[in-house]
Amino acid sequence: MGDKESLLRQLPAVDQLAKHPSLEEWARQDHRLLVEAIRRVLAGWRQKILAGGDFLPTLEVLVEEIKAKFKELHRSSLRPVINATGTVLHTNLGRAILSAEAVEAIVKAASRYTNLEFNLRTGKRGYRYDHVRGLLQEITGAEDALVVNNNAAAVLLCLSALASGREVIVSRGQLIEIGGSFRIPEVMAQSGAKLVEVGTTNKTYLRDYEKAISPDTALLFKAHTSNYRILGFTQEVATAELVELGRRYGLPVMEDLGSGFLVNLEEYGITDEPTVQAEIQQGVDILTFSGDKLLGGPQAGIILGRRELIAEIARHPLTRAVRIDKLTLAGLEATLRAYRNPRQAIREIPTLAALTADLSSLKRRAEELHGLLSSVLGERAQVEVRSITSQAGGGSLPLLELPSFGLALRCPDISASLLAERLRQTDPPVIARIQEDTLILDVRTILPGEAEELARALLAALT
Numbered sequence: 037m038g039d040k041e042s043l044l045r046q047l048p049a050v051d052q053l054a055k056h057p058s059l060e061e062w063a064r065q066d067h068r069l070l071v072e073a074i075r076r077v078l079a080g081w082r083q084k085i086l087a088g089g090d091f092l093p094t095l096e097v098l099v100e101e102i103k104a105k106f107k108e109l110h111r112s113s114l115r116p117v118i119n120a121t122g123t124v125l126h127t128n129l130g131r132a133i134l135s136a137e138a139v140e141a142i143v144k145a146a147s148r149y150t151n152l153e154f155n156l157r158t159g160k161r162g163y164r165y166d167h168v169r170g171l172l173q174e175i176t177g178a179e180d181a182l183v184v185n186n187n188a189a190a191v192l193l194c195l196s197a198l199a200s201g202r203e204v205i206v207s208r209g210q211l212i213e214i215g216g217s218f219r220i221p222e223v224m225a226q227s228g229a230k231l232v233e234v235g236t237t238n239k240t241y242l243r244d245y246e247k248a249i250s251p252d253t254a255l256l257f258k259a260h261t262s263n264y265r266i267l268g269f270t271q272e273v274a275t276a277e278l279v280e281l282g283r284r285y286g287l288p289v290m291e292d293l294g295s296g297f298l299v300n301l302e303e304y305g306i307t308d309e310p311t312v313q314a315e316i317q318q319g320v321d322i323l324t325f326s327g328d329k330l331l332g333g334p335q336a337g338i339i340l341g342r343r344e345l346i347a348e349i350a351r352h353p354l355t356r357a358v359r360i361d362k363l364t365l366a367g368l369e370a371t372l373r374a375y376r377n378p379r380q381a382i383r384e385i386p387t388l389a390a391l392t393a394d395l396s397s398l399k400r401r402a403e404e405l406h407g408l409l410s411s412v413l414g415e416r417a418q419v420e421v422r423s424i425t426s427q428a429g430g431g432s433l434p435l436l437e438l439p440s441f442g443l444a445l446r447c448p449d450i451s452a453s454l455l456a457e458r459l460r461q462t463d464p465p466v467i468a469r470i471q472e473d474t475l476i477l478d479v480r481t482i483l484p485g486e487a488e489e490l491a492r493a494l495l496a497a498l499t
Contacts, residue, residue, distance in 0.1 A: 043085045046092055050074050058099050062106050073105040111463075118466045118486050118493070122440055122478025124390045125430025129467060131328045131335070132430075133386040133483070138333065138370040145366035152362045165350075167365050171372040175298060177316050178323070178340035182350055183368065189358035190324040190337030191292050192223050195255075197352035198288065198322070198345065200228035202254035207240035208233045209272065210259040220259055220292075229254065239271040242281060249285055256282050258291040258320075260310070275310075279319040288321035288345060295432040296325030296338065299378045304392045309433055312340070321345055327364075329430045332387030333371035334364045390480055391428065395439055401479045402441035405487055409443065412491045416498045418446045426480045442478040444471075447498060458497035466493045 053074045054063060062070045080101075081093060093101070117129060125131045134142070155162035165182055172181035184190050195204065204224060211220050211233070224231045230252075234244035245256060256278055275291065282289040297311045309330065315323055322345055327336030337358070339349060349355065360368075374381040382388045402421045409419050426438040447455060452475045459466040469476045482490065 039090070040085055043090075043092055044082060047078055047081060048095070048098065050078065053078075053098065053102065056095075056099055059102065062103065066106075066110065069109055070102070070106055073102050073109055076109075077101045077105050116464050118464055118483075118490055119481040120442075120466055120468045120477040120479075120490070122424065122426035122438075122442065122469065122476075122480050123429035124387060124426065124481060125329055125428055125432055126467075126481075127430050132332045134334060134367055135332070135371060135374065135384045135386060137374065137384065138367040141366040141370035142334075142363050145362050150362055150366075152365070164360070164362075164365065168369050168372060171369065171375075172338065172340060175372060175375045176312050176340055180341065180343040180346035182339040182346050182355075183327075183360045183365070184337040184339065184355070184358040185360055185364070186335050186358075187292070187294065187324055187326040187337040188223070190339050191220075192227055193337075193352060193354050193358055194290060194322055194324060194339060194349055195224055195227035195229045196354050197349040198290070199254035202230065203232045203248075203250060203252045204229045204255045204257045204290075205232045205234055205245055205248045205253060206257045206259065207235045207244070207273070209235065209237050209240055210257075212259050240273060241271060242273050242277050245273065245278065245281055246285075249287070253285075253287055256287055256289045258289065260291065260293045260295075275315060275318045275320060279321075282321070283319075288342070289319075290322040290341075291315060291320045291324070293323055293325040295329040295331075295430070296327070297330045298375050299381055299388065301382075301388075301392060306391060306433065306436060308436060316340060322349075327368055327371075329432050330387065330428075331371065332381075332385035334367040336360055336364055336368055386483075391438070393440075393480055395441070398441045398479055401482075402443060405477070405479060405482070405490070406443055408487055408491050409445075409494060412495055413498065416447065417494070418448075420444050422476070424476060424478060426478055438480065440478055440480045442476050442480075445475040445477070445494075446473075450498070455497055459493055462493035462496050464489060464493070466490060466497075 050071060053059070054067070054071055059070060077098060119126055119129050151162065153162045153164050168183055169181045172178060184193060206220065221231050232248050232253075234240060234248045258275065258278060279289050293310070293312065293315060295309060297309050298313070300311055312323065312325060320341070322339065322341035324337060324339050325331070327333040327338055339346065371385060374384050382392055399421070406419055406421050409417075413419065420443070422442055422444040424440050424442045426440040428436050428438070445455070446452070452470045452473045455475050456468055456470055459468060469478070477490070
């Protein structure tokens, strides 16, 4: 214990380190933050010594560690990253990238006062949902619309408003769970609705729903399996059939569509996802979906449906708790405007542009990146263009494999896993994927203008 106490006493004092000539620049930037960095570095060394460490760092080592800690504390926790995984809607990386128009709209709304809840015509209080309601009605054909902060909130709100204390009939094959353990049965329980399961995991018939209808039934509920598919010996009730059954018994049909396509992409080989417009045309009474998935906008939960039901939902006290804010409204409005012209939406909304990217253009981008990395990295890595597959991600289009191109990197002196770890520590961090001890960089999700940053990050990781 004596040796440990001796080593601890020899550690420099905080004030002494704060006055070190090499740290003058850092002290001028933010003296308080510099002191915090020093304290944390010294605390780390105290822990090492108490754990059995038998040596002290040199002053030069301490100074470099303090600089590194200062930079770490100074930069934002939420940081831009380069997504080289090929997963277009990567939930852990923030899902949809917003269009330039949406970003501009958010900046304007953030930096100025707005007419969020002010009617410019009457001079009286306005209704925040009116900023996107008309667009949603126009684009989807729905009678009315309401927008909340995410789709989980949309489902919870609708069930709370329309079915609390009453029964909701759902197929067992649609008792979904999505990321973050969001489960339909638990959401129903939270809303106060009583879940009534019908059918089996792989087969549910219309007669199963009909047999379960009782005087206590409030809703027929359908959940689109947007993040998985049940294949093989299966049977599912079509939306139109469920709507017809609901009409016969005077029961509304609610569907959680999940991802929310607003444009038909069949010509691009993407066929495994119904559009919002198609479901509305089939007569669904309430439809919910996400704003930051296939729609390509900011995080939001969009509720479409019959006017009287939307009005009932809007009156529920929970609506205020999950309401959408002005920044999200601004980004969503700008995103929705592009959908007035589907071709424009495909060009301007990054999610749609990435999903529909031409294979020849992806190959050309991969070859251009190959040339850049080969010149920058030299003999440090073997780089080759490779044919690969991308995916939609974000709990959308689970069976879709998108042909793509990317770069495969192998390094003689470093494993792919260690290289991937180092890339996560660069600025900006690079997130890649690994296949058979090879680092894969998928150009489908590498944004325009990121090639030079990617090259610098790789060079830093290999140096």
